[in-house]
Amino acid sequence: MKYIVARQVAVTAVSDDREPTGAELDAIEREMPLIAAEVELLDAQIGLLDRPASELDERRVRRARSRVLAARRDLANRTAGVPGGPAVA
Template identity: 50%
Template sequence: METDPTHSDLAEIEAEMPLIAAGVDLVDAECRVLTNPADVLAKRAHRRAMSALLLLLVQQANHDAALAVAPVYTLTHLSSADPAEAA
């Protein structure tokens, strides 16, 4: 039994499309370099594709890290500490 993707599934795929496209661009650039290793433009395209992919990965890591911050605790009972606790 096949199930169609949900709207949530499609949204997740859509959110990953820049990363997927950057990976495809990198593979294309690698193929150009492997086909003609002396091609300066192919080497530049490879460097640009690698940089673009790395930038997206760093942005994603920063975004994920921002979502995983420690919970904020609030003080509910303010009083002076016992001398034993302060030492």
Template identity: 50%
Template structure:
């Protein structure tokens, strides 16, 4: 990661590459957020169903799995903070 803040301009190719590499984790975390929102909404309307809870558990498991896959990748191309 860069140590300074760029206020203007486009992301660099390295920035875009880093985002692309981490996109599976970002998508998995968004799925957890979506499942949590669904459960909150369901709580106001009779409570989450077993399927709602299963969806949340599966989304959380996916985050763990994807994070482990990213951590296992070789460090080449990654900057150390």
């Protein structure tokens, strides 16, 4: 019987003390407005889990969704020229 085994070392090293690189921190910083907008939307949606939505609640969720879409648009436009960013059509 032949056993199939890997002949290579693992592709990614597993390390518990690995810190983010400068490029990863820069990417997080660029995405921070989007992250904040998504957190705001999630907060508005969580507030509606246990009660019916009032008109004020609906407006809050609608504004939060608009902020998320605007942040995604801004991020896509800003990273279009950055290497590793979205491709320009």
